[in-house]
C-alpha cells in the first residue's frame with residue numbers, strides 16, 4: 246500500500262509540512278477545487294499542484310475527485326460536452342503522471358450526515374448520521390450546510406435539480422453511468438489512469454434520490470458495465486460498512502484487483518440506518534480493522550490507501566472529518582496493523 250493523506254490545497258489548515266511528519270506518509274490525495282464542475286483542468290494548474298506536493302518530498306498518489314457534472318448523471322443537457330471535458334482532464338492529469346482518479350456518481354449530494362459535532366462519551370466530536378433526523382431535513386430550506394454538499398447551487402437551481410431527479414429511476418442512473426463509462430474508460434485505458442468510483446455514502450437512497458453504488462451485487466454490476474482493469478473502485482470501508490450486509494473484508498477479497506484506492510476508517514452502527522464515525526480502532530466501532538488490513542495484504546494491494554474521516558480531538562477546529570490529529574492517529578494505527586500483518590506473513 247502507498248500510505249496517503251487527503252489535502253485540500255492551500256486553504257487547508259492541515260498543511261503539507263504537517264502531513265509529511267506523519268510516519269510512513271508518502272502520497273497526497275488532492276484535487277483542484279476551484280474549477281467549476283464540468284470544466285477542463287488546465288495543465289498549468291496541474292503542474293503547479295504537482296510541484297507544490299513534490300517540493301515537500303511527497304507525490305500525488307490519487308486525485309480525489311474529478312467531479313461528474315449533474316447533466317451526465319441525469320443524462321441530458323450538455324452531457325456530451327461535459328464528458329469530453331472530463332476526458333480532456335484525464336489526458337492532462339496523465340501527462341503529469343497521475344495514475345488514479347476517484348469520482349462518485351451520487352445525485353446532487355455527496356456524503357451526508359445529520360450532525361457534524363456530535364459529542365462522544367470521551368469528549369471528542371464526531372460526524373453522525375441518524376435516519377430519523379435526515380428524514381426531517383429539507384435540502385430546499387437552505388439553512389443546512391454539510392461538508393459534502395455543493396454549496397454553489399442557488400435555492401432555485403437546487404429545486405429544479407431535485408425536480409429533474411423525480412423522474413429518474415435507478416435504472417436510468419445505471420444507463421447514464423454506462424454512457425459515461427463507455428466514453429471515459431476508453432480514454433482512461435489510453436492514458437493509463439485507473440478510475441476508482443467511490444461508493445455512495447450512506448449506501449442507501451436519501452431525499453428520494455436514486456443511489457446505486459451501494460452493495461456487493463451493485464459493485465459487481467458496476468464492474469461489468471465496462472469490464473476493464475481501468476474501471477475500478479475506491480473501496481471505502483466507512484461508506485459501505487454502515488450497511489450490515491456489506492462484509493468489507495469479503496468485498497476486498499472478492500474485488501481485489503479492481504480496487505485502485507482504499508479509504509480505511511471505522512464506523513459504529515448505532516441503529517437501523519444510523520451510525521457514528523468512531524475512531525479508527527477496531528474496538529471503538531463495528532468494523533474489524535485487522536481483518537480489513539489483512540484482506541488488503543492478502544490480495545496484494547499496492548495502491549494508495551488513506552485513513553479517512555477523523556473525529557475532532559484535543560480541541561482541534563477545522564474541516565469536518567478532515568482534521569490532523571485523529572487522521573494521523575488513524576494512519577499510525579494502520580501502519581502498525583500493516584507491519585504486523587506483513588511480518589506474520591513473512592514468517593509463514
Ligand code: DNO
Pocket residue numbers: 309310347348349355356393443481508554566
Ligand atoms: C468524504 C469523501 C467523499 C469522496 C467523494 C469521491 O469524505 O470520501 O467526499 O471524496 O465522494 O468523489
